[in-house]
Amino acid sequence: MADTARTxxxxxxDDRNEPVFGDHFMxxxxxxxxxxxxxxSGQMKAERRSRQKGISVEFADHRPYSPGDDFRFIDWSVFxxxxxxxxKLFEEQEDLHIYILLDCSGSMDxxxxxxxxxxxxxxxxxxxxxxxSLDRVHIIPFGEQLARSASDxxxxxxxxxxxxMLDFLSERKPEGETxxxxxxxxxxxxxxxxxxxxxISDLYDKDGVVGALNIxxxxxxxxxxxxxxxxxxxxxxxxxxxxxxxSESERFRDVTLTEAMxxxxxxxxxxxxxxxxxxxxxxxxxxxxxxxxxxxxxxxIHMLRRGKLFQ
Numbered sequence: 001m002a003d004t005a006r007t008x009x010x011x012x013x014d015d016r017n018e019p020v021f022g023d024h025f026m027x028x029x030x031x032x033x034x035x036x037x038x039x040x041s042g043q044m045k046a047e048r049r050s051r052q053k054g055i056s057v058e059f060a061d062h063r064p065y066s067p068g069d070d071f072r073f074i075d076w077s078v079f080x081x082x083x084x085x086x087x088k089l090f091e092e093q094e095d096l097h098i099y100i101l102l103d104c105s106g107s108m109d110x111x112x113x114x115x116x117x118x119x120x121x122x123x124x125x126x127x128x129x130x131x132x133s134l135d136r137v138h139i140i141p142f143g144e145q146l147a148r149s150a151s152d153x154x155x156x157x158x159x160x161x162x163x164x165m166l167d168f169l170s171e172r173k174p175e176g177e178t179x180x181x182x183x184x185x186x187x188x189x190x191x192x193x194x195x196x197x198x199x200i201s202d203l204y205d206k207d208g209v210v211g212a213l214n215i216x217x218x219x220x221x222x223x224x225x226x227x228x229x230x231x232x233x234x235x236x237x238x239x240x241x242x243x244x245x246x247s248e249s250e251r252f253r254d255v256t257l258t259e260a261m262x263x264x265x266x267x268x269x270x271x272x273x274x275x276x277x278x279x280x281x282x283x284x285x286x287x288x289x290x291x292x293x294x295x296x297x298x299x300x301i302h303m304l305r306r307g308k309l310f311q
Contacts, residue, residue: 016114021124021166029128029162032300036129039304062086095157097195098130098137099221101187102172103228105143106248107204109174111230111292118292119200119228120169125300126198126309131159138192139168142183143176177248180205184212188219196309197221202228203276204248210279217283224286224309227276231293234269236262 065074065085073087100123108116123139130137139154141147154168180201187197197216203209203225216223241256273289280287286309290299303309 020117020120020170028297029125032125032297033129033132035301036304096135097193098135099195099197100127100139101197101199102139102141103201104141104172104174105178106175107178107202111232113292115228115230115292116174118296121296122200122226124166124169127165128162131162141172144179146183146186178205180209181207181212185215188215194220198224200226213285225280227289229291231291235266
């Protein structure tokens, strides 16, 4: 799959110069929160239980009794059946950690409507729903590598921090090449507590993305992929002799595009996207492909209704 190419006309006709978060954006977030509560019937992700075993009210498992253990948690019914002592283990309630891994590479600097605005609005909406549920929200940009410094990442909790989150997202800039494999492997190998890892990206990586997404699952994160594309990427309408610019390497290439070449491109693009979707389904990874000409709030509602997000 070739890297995204952009043309002079696409750059001039998009909405990149508009504010990423307009005057009514907060009203939209509140609307999404109300819709989310209705769809999920109050069972927001923060109410989920962790896999840590401790002492709570919900039974999880047994383990053999050892001298010094609290005898109050011996399961006597098991003892009477087996004549062996076992302790009851219970699941602990724990805040969910939501990691929003935001693609800030040069290929996001494209499209009409503008792809990077769209991705940041999705990140803000997902983050807001998490904050409203008292989850711990982390926003971690990536491009050629994963952002690591405190100034380049964000960790917030509570709805009162929403404007801090919006300011952080507003300050991000798309630049450089994409290395999804290095970035996600670096994240998966980090000391972050396990939680929901939402990748918002156009998924353009010359080395492929399947291995990078799979490593999140292997490392016990819960991956969710938000595949952002612009209408011009899926169905370009360019014909004739053109000079196109690679969005990440900033290299030009002269091409002659015919109807036959465009048909082949569209077929290849759809095959690429469908292959990622099939992989995600096979690994039970949440996946949604969204076009920037669909209102971002409609995409969020679609994600909520499909499940695997906040439930």
